[in-house]
Amino acid sequence: MAPPNLFIDDEALTDRQKDVLNAALGLLVDGGDGLTMTGVARRASCSKETLYKWFGDRDGLLTATVQWQAAKVRMVPVDRQTLDRRTLAIALEKFGRDWLTVLTGDISVALNRLAVSHAGQEKRNLGAIVLEHGRNAMARRCKPVLEAGRDAGLLTLDDPEKAFRTFFGLVVRDTQIRMLLGEHERPSMEQISLEARQAREHFFALYGA
Amino acid sequence: MAPPNLFIDDEALTDRQKDVLNAALGLLVDGGDGLTMTGVARRASCSKETLYKWFGDRDGLLTATVQWQAAKVRMVPVDRQTLDRRTLAIALEKFGRDWLTVLTGDISVALNRLAVSHAGQEKRNLGAIVLEHGRNAMARRCKPVLEAGRDAGLLTLDDPEKAFRTFFGLVVRDTQIRMLLGEHERPSMEQISLEARQAREHFFALYGA
DNA sequence: ACCGAACCGTACCGTACGGTACGCCTCGTC
């Protein structure tokens, strides 16, 4: 059964509905199993019938949860005027730091795990959503900065997309896949800062004008 | 119930057992669901009872499948004598090419999906196995080459582990996570060659002596 | 005060799947 309304535009959600999604997310974060309709209903103190009325079916609930939570990920915007090499470097480094912090967080790991599992079956929605709000959102934020850097004569890059993908690689490296595969020692703040700094240095070494 | 014998050392497997594991793998590759004991039994033309006798339980079967298949991944070894800059570059580039080819293959994607899902529940085995035969195997093959490059005065690196992780990032970038999340347009051979070449160039730009 | 909508709690149904039991067949060994 199709969900009655699939709010691709979010925030047609009442507070109570957000409570439900929070419950689902909580269940998801501490152990992907346990995320059952009965479990969500119990944790949110609501009835299963309500869940089905609001979200159509299990998949609708999952989609709503992922969509709503993924949309929360916000990177700090960077104002592109008054761009000199130092502010650009600071911006990129902070970018990497924020990104690594989000990536290694419980919620991000749980969401990506769910989406990856989901992409294994035929239904592809969750993977697309997470990709959109994850990698692609990062790209949308990052590429204008790179282009601004190029226009300011600070960076030498032909294709912003390719440069972004390299930046992605320099920042994320093997961190994400290791977390997804169950290595639960999250890097510390200091570690993240260090890695972001090195990513920035490396990126400038490769693309600095 | 625990599997009767958990052959952490592989290849205590008869041909018939390998047939079974192949069936499981096939089921896994075309759509992670459908990978059910009944499905495997049907596909391998064997009885469920035999499956349970051989592998203990579903988890044992999955583990055996992943372990056996993951062990198949072989990178071409690199002889570290007579190392000049050109052969090192060729080795690293081929390394990247092979790695991207494996990573984007159906089997690798399916295996990693399964392992990631599995790591979401409390049982962590599969994640560890894939990590060991994936990233870690790559590291074990790669780091000696990097150290040889350093000893030959071709590379400047303090910590091989850190250098390897950067190499990993330069090669893999966002490719793996995108495949895992369901983006099924696999990069072509030409695309992979291009990316491996750029990864090699970038790596030398960062670590070349 | 009354009514209806929304919702909670719980009981219930159907099915899919992990795991077991059992009858039959095949084949190697004596």
Added chain:
DNA sequence: GACGAGGCGTACCGTACGGTACGGTTCGGT
């Protein structure tokens, strides 16, 4: 040829979970 081990096919059981039904309660509107 007799026999037992190993294995195939199938029927079966228990349970977990997605999904539905329904009675009881709260609450806002009239």
